Amino acid sequence: MDYIIEMLGITKEFPGIIANDDITLQVKKGEIHALLGENGAGKSTLMSVLFGLYQPEKGIIKVKGKEVAINGPTDANALGIGMVHQHFKLVHNFTVLQNIILGVEEVKHGVVKTEAARKKIVELSQKYKLFVEPDALISDITVGMQQRVEILKMLYRDNEILILDEPTAVLTPQEIDELMNIMRDLVKEGKSILFITHKLNEIKAVADRCSVLRRGKYIGTVDVEDADKEVMSEMMVGRKVNFTVAKEDAKPKETVLEVKNLIVESKREGHTKRLVNDVSFSVHKGEIVSIAGIDGNGQSELVQALTGLSSLSGGQIFINKEEVTKKNIRYKNTHGLSHIPEDRHKFGLVLDYTLEDNLVLQEYFEPEFQKHGILQREKITKHADELIEEYDIRSGQGSVTPARSMSGGNQQKAIIARELSRRPDLLIAVQPTRGLDVGAIEFIHKQLVKGRDEGCGVLLVSFELDEVMNVSDRILVMYEGEIVGELDPKVVEIKELGLYMAGSKRGGHHED
Amino acid sequence: MKTDKNTKSVTDAQNQKTCFFSRWFTKILSSGFTASLFAIILGLLTGLIILLVANPGQAVSGFFMIMFGAWSEGLKSIGMTFYYATPIICTGLAVGFAFKTGLFNIGATGQFTMGAFAAVIVGTSCSFLGSAQWIVGLLAAVVAGALWALLPGLLKAFLNVHEVISSIMMNYIGMYLVNYTVSNVPILYNQLTNSSAQISDTAVIPKFGMDKIFAGSAVNAGFIIAVLVAILMHVILNKTTFGFELRAVGFNRNASKYAGINEKKSITLSMTIAGALAGLGGGLLFLGSLGKHIEVVDVLASEGFDGISVALLGLSTPLGILFAALFIAYIKQGGFYLQLYEFSKEIIDIIIAVIIYFSAFSLFVRGAIKRYLSYKKEKAEAAAGSMGVSGSTSNSIGAGKAGNGSTGNSIAGAGKAGNDESKGGSV
Numbered sequence: 003m004d005y006i007i008e009m010l011g012i013t014k015e016f017p018g019i020i021a022n023d024d025i026t027l028q029v030k031k032g033e034i035h036a037l038l039g040e041n042g043a044g045k046s047t048l049m050s051v052l053f054g055l056y057q058p059e060k061g062i063i064k065v066k067g068k069e070v071a072i073n074g075p076t077d078a079n080a081l082g083i084g085m086v087h088q089h090f091k092l093v094h095n096f097t098v099l100q101n102i103i104l105g106v107e108e109v110k111h112g113v114v115k116t117e118a119a120r121k122k123i124v125e126l127s128q129k130y131k132l133f134v135e136p137d138a139l140i141s142d143i144t145v146g147m148q149q150r151v152e153i154l155k156m157l158y159r160d161n162e163i164l165i166l167d168e169p170t171a172v173l174t175p176q177e178i179d180e181l182m183n184i185m186r187d188l189v190k191e192g193k194s195i196l197f198i199t200h201k202l203n204e205i206k207a208v209a210d211r212c213s214v215l216r217r218g219k220y221i222g223t224v225d226v227e228d229a230d231k232e233v234m235s236e237m238m239v240g241r242k243v244n245f246t247v248a249k250e251d252a253k254p255k256e257t258v259l260e261v262k263n264l265i266v267e268s269k270r271e272g273h274t275k276r277l278v279n280d281v282s283f284s285v286h287k288g289e290i291v292s293i294a295g296i297d298g299n300g301q302s303e304l305v306q307a308l309t310g311l312s313s314l315s316g317g318q319i320f321i322n323k324e325e326v327t328k329k330n331i332r333y334k335n336t337h338g339l340s341h342i343p344e345d346r347h348k349f350g351l352v353l354d355y356t357l358e359d360n361l362v363l364q365e366y367f368e369p370e371f372q373k374h375g376i377l378q379r380e381k382i383t384k385h386a387d388e389l390i391e392e393y394d395i396r397s398g399q400g401s402v403t404p405a406r407s408m409s410g411g412n413q414q415k416a417i418i419a420r421e422l423s424r425r426p427d428l429l430i431a432v433q434p435t436r437g438l439d440v441g442a443i444e445f446i447h448k449q450l451v452k453g454r455d456e457g458c459g460v461l462l463v464s465f466e467l468d469e470v471m472n473v474s475d476r477i478l479v480m481y482e483g484e485i486v487g488e489l490d491p492k493v494v495e496i497k498e499l500g501l502y503m504a505g506s507k508r509g510g511h512h513e514d
Numbered sequence: 515m516k517t518d519k520n521t522k523s524v525t526d527a528q529n530q531k532t533c534f535f536s537r538w539f540t541k542i543l544s545s546g547f548t549a550s551l552f553a554i555i556l557g558l559l560t561g562l563i564i565l566l567v568a569n570p571g572q573a574v575s576g577f578f579m580i581m582f583g584a585w586s587e588g589l590k591s592i593g594m595t596f597y598y599a600t601p602i603i604c605t606g607l608a609v610g611f612a613f614k615t616g617l618f619n620i621g622a623t624g625q626f627t628m629g630a631f632a633a634v635i636v637g638t639s640c641s642f643l644g645s646a647q648w649i650v651g652l653l654a655a656v657v658a659g660a661l662w663a664l665l666p667g668l669l670k671a672f673l674n675v676h677e678v679i680s681s682i683m684m685n686y687i688g689m690y691l692v693n694y695t696v697s698n699v700p701i702l703y704n705q706l707t708n709s710s711a712q713i714s715d716t717a718v719i720p721k722f723g724m725d726k727i728f729a730g731s732a733v734n735a736g737f738i739i740a741v742l743v744a745i746l747m748h749v750i751l752n753k754t755t756f757g758f759e760l761r762a763v764g765f766n767r768n769a770s771k772y773a774g775i776n777e778k779k780s781i782t783l784s785m786t787i788a789g790a791l792a793g794l795g796g797g798l799l800f801l802g803s804l805g806k807h808i809e810v811v812d813v814l815a816s817e818g819f820d821g822i823s824v825a826l827l828g829l830s831t832p833l834g835i836l837f838a839a840l841f842i843a844y845i846k847q848g849g850f851y852l853q854l855y856e857f858s859k860e861i862i863d864i865i866i867a868v869i870i871y872f873s874a875f876s877l878f879v880r881g882a883i884k885r886y887l888s889y890k891k892e893k894a895e896a897a898a899g900s901m902g903v904s905g906s907t908s909n910s911i912g913a914g915k916a917g918n919g920s921t922g923n924s925i926a927g928a929g930k931a932g933n934d935e936s937k938g939g940s941v
Binding site: 355 | 769
């Protein structure tokens with residue numbers, strides 16, 4: 003069998019740690035090869051080596067049987083290797099079209115020509131059902147569409163070997179199915195795909211073979227058909243993992259959040275669309291209510307209106323029976339509300355602050371941490387050390403580690419530690435497990451349930467069906483800015499939930 | 515030469531002592547201080563080249579005069595260095611403080627001018643205040659500078675008008691307003707010299723014994739005030755909740771809003787405080803001695819722009835700014851004596867400008883040093899690792915090093931992700 007890519011005995015060290023320890027990865031032509039491993043297992047490092055961003059200390063790389071030296075993304079591109087990074091590399095104030103052609107644009111007399119590119123992009127997007135608006139600005143489109151742009155970027159460059167780094171982290175179930183189909187089509191056309199993930203369902207669904215890394219070491223490669231989920235997860239984590247969250251039935255108590263007729267109108271000029279349309283619901287203490295739905299159906303706007311990050315156009319919000327519609331963010335935060343934001347880099351953390359400063363971001367002004375306006379550094383450090391211990395936040399230098407240098411999973415743990423340790427009455431968690439590995443997800447789900455059992459009301463916004471079904475006590479489905487159904491996770495089936503999310507079913511009445 | 519030693523000691527990692535030394539050395543080398551020092555040396559060397567071109571015969575002795583001239587008259591010239599440093603400590607703080615909170619205050623010049631103007635008004639027309647006159651004058655300067663920065667601050671916070679544009683405009687408005695007022699109000703104007711009138715004796719900042727220590731120089735209590743203000747700013751920025759909020763807004767406006775910080779208020783306040791600092795600088799200079807007058811010329815005050823280089827050279831930290839201002843004053847004092855070697859005044863100004871100009875590269879130099887060090891370190895550690903000596907000590911440094919992210923930043927995205935991954939693995 004021909005291998006299109008062979009990475010043999012790759013060793014890559016960083017000061018003090020061996021990120022890749024003698025790793026061998028062989029990808030056959032025309033296969034979907036999954037690379038499985040927890041956060042920090044060395045997957046991204048290995049891909050950076052393949053992409054020429056790092057030079058390995060040992061080992062060789064062969065492409066199509068020939069040994070090659072890859073010194074940078076340009077070399078990789080020339081060899082037909084393309085990559086979609088976990089954190090997208092898009093210019094936010096450029097349009098979709100401009101982003102796709104960036105770097106390979108056709109220039110005539112110093113002017114960029116886009117007609118041919120536009121035609122090719124439209125063709126590609128129809129062929130692979132990668133729907134994009136060529137003239138929309140990246141900053142205006144959803145994360146899901148941004149990813150389609152990234153995939154189109156590779157296809158536009160006629161890459162043969164496609165590396166997808168955690169491509170499904172941001173997609174809805176339907177979108178994931180579409181992506182799987184796209185991947186199958188791509189392979190049929192002779193492309194080879196290297197699929198980095200820690201989601202076992204997806205590997206089972208689409209991959210041919212799977213290589214597993216753990217803590218920088220190569221554990222083995224299995225044929226996906228012969229291996230079941232339990233085997234692969236044990237290879238990945240090194241122990242048995244619980245896929246379902248152990249929890250008792252909810253014991254809902256008094257109402258903690260009540261939303262009445264909430265409306266958010268689009269602020270873009272010329273748009274009068276209601277992004278959140280007349281939404282009413284309530285959350286009680288001691289229960290987890292999820293808002294399920296496909297990305298971009300008004301969940302972000304709803305949450306931003308609830309927390310005060312953006313203003314609402316109409317309606318009322320009550321927390322602990324007190325109207326807080328017009329109160330500022332600080333007031334809400336100190337009166338029972340905690341918020342795990344959707345974007346941990348944009349909202350959740352001051353990345354240039356240390357871990358300990360980030361851990362008091364919501365409390366630095368409390369008497370506990372300041373005296374006459376002077377920060378009590380010792381107490382802040384002690385507070386951080388306690389949370390680091392309790393929530394198992396791992397970082398290079400402990401409490402003084404800059405947040406920027408921590409791994410995504412540990413950044414998220416820090417936010418969760420900060421928000422839960424305040425003993426909130428109401429926790430609004432948006433995509434709390436986005437981009438995290440099985441171990442971290444298990445941990446965070448446990449924390450959410452623990453918070454619930456301690457009497458906190460949890461409003462969980464999630465695009466992941468498994469998460470919605472596993473964790474919540476009640477499901478609200480949002481579609482085009484409205485709540486179209488309230489479901490019981492113990493009764494409803496995933497398929498039916500999907501129909502609500504797609505808008506083809508409403509309020510429990512069968513319409514089609 | 516220095517780096518040779520560094521490499522050697524890292525590869526020699528078995529020896530704990532050398533390892534400790536190398537760590538210490540690396541820390542010094544990668545700190546901002548070294549970067550500023552390198553920038554200064556670079557600037558001085560370029561200055562030497564200009565001297566060689568302008569007057570080869572006297573170049574070397576001229577160069578030494580720049581370097582050590584500020585000692586040539588002993589305590590007197592040191593006192594003069596302090597005197598020159600006083601206003602630029604303030605304008606440097608005005609730029610650096612705003613910069614720490616995410617704002618580029620290019621309007622320090624205008625704020626400085628307004629501060630000087632307010633101080634001179636009090637100094638010339640309020641002699642009834644007696645011995646409190648200089649204090650009132652300084653307070654007036656602080657208020658005037660603050661007001662002059664308030665408008666750009668409000669515009670930035672509420673309408674997102676870029677502070678660079680609005681504060682540049684305020685610079686010119688300030689300068690022309692002051693020139694117009696001085697030359698049209700008889701009590702403020704001295705027609706003979708085309709400048710502001712003499713301030714009263716009681717408006718002059720007292721010496722507090724500085725004139726005894728630094729006999730013959732113009733230094734006064736203003737220098738002590740500037741130093742205290744720098745220390746105060748250090749405390750505010752790093753030790754208080756207020757500074758915590760200001761810096762948070764500077765780093766990440768969205769996260770600050772999320773955390774309930776009133777980011778509009780923070781931006782406005784930060785700009786206003788910056789203005790107050792620059793205004794104080796104006797007050798300290800123009801109430802510093804009887805001989806200082808506002809000249810009616812259409813030139814923006816250079817102290818404001820010096821503040822930008824001082825802030826850059828001091829890496830925007832208040833204590834760094836203090837030393838950077840002293841350095842620039844020191845060079846200027848040396849340049850003053852350069853006239854002895856028949857260099858024209860313009861050449862001296864050019865050389866000083868070049869040195870300051872290079873100093874502004876300190877950030878760039880720091881980046882370069884960091885990249886070089888992490889490259890060296892990676893290589894050295896790898897070598898040590900393959901020899902099987904990566905003990906627990908080097909482990910902990912390693913994690914820290916990978917954590918600083920400078921490598922990741924320099925080689926685009928995936929590099930960063932990789933860096934994060936590798937860290938996760940280490941702990």
